[in-house]
Amino acid sequence: MWLRGNDKERIMKGVMKTRALLTLLILLQVGPALATGDQVDTSSGEALARSWCTECHAVTRGNLQSPRPGVPSFTAIARQPSTTTMSIQAFLTTSHPRMPNVKLTPEQLDDIARYILSLRDTR
Ligand code: HEC
Numbered sequence: 001m002w003l004r005g006n007d008k009e010r011i012m013k014g015v016m017k018t019r020a021l022l023t024l025l026i027l028l029q030v031g032p033a034l035a036t037g038d039q040v041d042t043s044s045g046e047a048l049a050r051s052w053c054t055e056c057h058a059v060t061r062g063n064l065q066s067p068r069p070g071v072p073s074f075t076a077i078a079r080q081p082s083t084t085t086m087s088i089q090a091f092l093t094t095s096h097p098r099m100p101n102v103k104l105t106p107e108q109l110d111d112i113a114r115y116i117l118s119l120r121d122t123r
Contacts, residue, residue, distance in 0.1 A: 045115025048108055049074065056099070061119050070098075078119040088113040 049059040058066040058073035066073045077083055089109045095101055104112065 040114055040118060042111075042115040042118045044108075045111035045113070045118075048104075048112055049115055052102060074116050075119045078116050083117070083120075085110075085113040085117065088116055 046059075049057075053059050053074070054067070056066060056068040056071045058064065058075070060074075062075055064073050064076055077088075092102060092104060092109060092112065
């Protein structure tokens with residue numbers, strides 16, 4: 001079947017509009033993911049810290065005063081230049097006289113280290 005010039009044009013315009021709409025929809029869906037893409041998820045580490053470490057450590061952002069005297073707060077730990085993922089995990093997988101041994105899975109160790117280090121850039 002042959003279409004007249006006008007019909008063709010109308011159909012093409014319709015197709016273009018649909019395409020533009022689809023592209024927009026896709027962008028709207030992907031947009032938020034892209035925007036937060038370079039932010040690390042620290043929520044599970046924070047939850048762990050809140051339930052297991054608050055007896056001795058101040059674990060919230062910017063808090064330098066731990067409930068137990070002589071215990072470094074997580075923010076203070078994060079601000080030590082020597083603190084790295086490795087140093088935190090090494091500390092947590094070895095015994096210390098003043099801190100109880102905590103049994104954490106490798107995933108939980110990752111989460112905790114990520115959370116503590118996320119507190120670094122607060123002044
Ligand atoms: C019963 C008290 C207590 C609890 C509970 C506790 N800590 Fe500690 N933590 C300490 C003390 C005391 C120190 C300092 C030990 C030292 O310097 O020898 C310390 C030190 C640390 C350090 C090393 C700080 C540094 O200077 O590098 C890290 C990391 C740490 N704790 C993480 C944790 C995490 C994570 C939890 C929860 C899973 C936790 N702690 C639970 C008492 C505690």
